[in-house]
Amino acid sequence: MTTKSVPTGLWSTDDVEELTGILAARRSRLWQITQPAELAAWVFADPEPAPLDPPPAAFDGDWADGLDEPQRTAWALAGWVARMTVPEAAPTAGRHWLLSRVSAGHGPLLRLTVGVLETLGVYESGEEVWLRVAGAPIVLAMEEGAADLEEWGRRGIDVQEDRTKTLAEEKLLLTCPDIDTALWLLRQPPVMVAARMLNAWVAAGPFPFESRYRPEVVGRAWRAAESLLGAAAPVATGGERGFDREYAGAAVPVDLPAQRSFDADAYRAGVSEHDRLCRALIDHLDAEGVRIGAGLNGVPVDLAWRDADGRQFIAEVKSVVGVNEVEQLRLGLGQILEYRHRLAARGIVATPVLVVSRCTDRAWPAICGDNRVILLQGEGTPNWTADLRPDVVVGVASTADGDASLGRDNA
Structure with a gap:
C-alpha cells in the first residue's frame, strides 16, 4: 500500500493524524505489512x-x-x-x-x-x-x-x-x-x-x-x-500522461503514540525524507518540462512519467535514515523489479529507477546495473539529467555538491 493524498474538503490532515494515533496504539501483525500512518492516509484517500x-x-x-x-x-x-x-x-x-x-x-x-x-x-x-x-x-x-x-x-x-x-x-x-x-x-x-x-x-x-x-x-x-x-469503476490506466494521479506528499503525523513495535520519531523522519526525495525528482523533471505523477495502470509505483520522447519511467523512492541503508536498498530494488514485471504483463515497457537518500556501498551500482535499474542518490536536488537515460544503466547519481557518480555501466 502506498500512501496517497488526502482529499480536500470534508477531510483534513488532522483526521489522518487522529486516526494514525488510534491505529498506532494497537499492537498488530498488520504493521509487518503496512504502518499506521500509511493505513490512515489510505482510509481518506480517493x-x-x-x-x-x-x-x-x-x-x-x-x-x-x-x-x-x-x-x-x-x-x-x-x-x-x-x-x-x-x-x-x-x-x-x-x-x-x-x-x-x-x-x-x-x-x-x-x-x-x-x-x-x-x-x-x-x-x-x-x-x-x-x-x-x-x-x-x-x-x-x-x-x-x-x-x-x-x-x-x-x-x-x-x-x-x-x-x-x-x-x-x-x-x-x-x-x-x-x-x-x-x-x-x-x-x-x-x-x-x-x-x-x-x-x-x-x-x-x-x-x-x-x-x-x-x-x-x-x-x-x-x-x-x-x-x-x-x-463502472475502472482502475486508472495512466493514458498518455504516463501516470495515474498527481503526486501528493504523505501526511506526517505530529503526535504518534510510542510503543515497542512502532518508533514514531523514526517513522516521521522516514516519511519526511521520502517526500523530500520525491519532490526533488519532481522539481528536477519539471524544470525540463516533464510532468510526473504517481501510480501506473493500477500498479502502486511511487512516481511515474514519460520523457520528452515518450519513454515510460517508474520510480521507487526509499528514504535512508539512520542505519537502514542496506535494508532500504534491498527492499526498494525488490519493489521496483516487481512493478516492472507487473507492468510488462500488462504490455507496458518501463525503465525502472530506484531513488535513495544515499548509497555508500560500492557494490550497489553493479547490483542495480545487472538488473537494468537506474540508481539515483542525492542529499539535495542533483543533476540527474544524464543519469535518466533509458539506454544507460546508472550506478549512483551525482550528489548535491557535484561529486561524480560512483559508477555507470553501458546497458
Whole structure:
C-alpha cells in the first residue's frame, strides 16, 4: 500500500493524524505489512481497488460457472467491497479477513469478516445488502450536507446504530434493498471512508477465524469484482500522461503514540525524507518540462512519467535514515523489479529507477546495473539529467555538491 493524498474538503490532515494515533496504539501483525500512518492516509484517500494481480488465492476455471445473473452480481459486489475497503487485502486474506458463504434468511449469503467483525452481507438473490461502517464520517457528512438522509430514504436505505459488541457506540448498520442501491451508496465518498475506517480498525485487531478461511471463495469473488470495475469503476490506466494521479506528499503525523513495535520519531523522519526525495525528482523533471505523477495502470509505483520522447519511467523512492541503508536498498530494488514485471504483463515497457537518500556501498551500482535499474542518490536536488537515460544503466547519481557518480555501466 502506498500512501496517497488526502482529499480536500470534508477531510483534513488532522483526521489522518487522529486516526494514525488510534491505529498506532494497537499492537498488530498488520504493521509487518503496512504502518499506521500509511493505513490512515489510505482510509481518506480517493478509493482505488486492490489490483487483480497478485490474487490472494488461486481459483481454477471460470469464476461464474454455475451462477445465474443475480448470483454473479452478488459475488462481484462481495469481491469489489473486499478489494476496495479491506486494507492490504491480498496479503492479509486468511490472516486478517475472510469471505464466507453461509445459509441465512433470504438464502445463501456472502459474508465479509474483518478481524472479529462481520462488516458486509450480500444475499446471492440480490434481495438485500447490509454493511457496517464507522459512524463518525457519516455523521460529519450529514452535518456538512455531504450526505442526504432523505435521498437515502427514497432509495430504501435503512440507517441504524449498530449494537454489536465491537465498537458498539461508534458504528452504523446500513441496509440496502438491492445490489444496485448498495453500489450507489458505497460510491458516496463519506460511506467509502466510513467502510475503510471501520475495516482498518478491526483488521489491526485479533483475527480468531483462520480455520474458517476458504481460499476458493475469496479467489472467486476477487475475480468477480472485475466485472464491476470494468463497467463502472475502472482502475486508472495512466493514458498518455504516463501516470495515474498527481503526486501528493504523505501526511506526517505530529503526535504518534510510542510503543515497542512502532518508533514514531523514526517513522516521521522516514516519511519526511521520502517526500523530500520525491519532490526533488519532481522539481528536477519539471524544470525540463516533464510532468510526473504517481501510480501506473493500477500498479502502486511511487512516481511515474514519460520523457520528452515518450519513454515510460517508474520510480521507487526509499528514504535512508539512520542505519537502514542496506535494508532500504534491498527492499526498494525488490519493489521496483516487481512493478516492472507487473507492468510488462500488462504490455507496458518501463525503465525502472530506484531513488535513495544515499548509497555508500560500492557494490550497489553493479547490483542495480545487472538488473537494468537506474540508481539515483542525492542529499539535495542533483543533476540527474544524464543519469535518466533509458539506454544507460546508472550506478549512483551525482550528489548535491557535484561529486561524480560512483559508477555507470553501458546497458
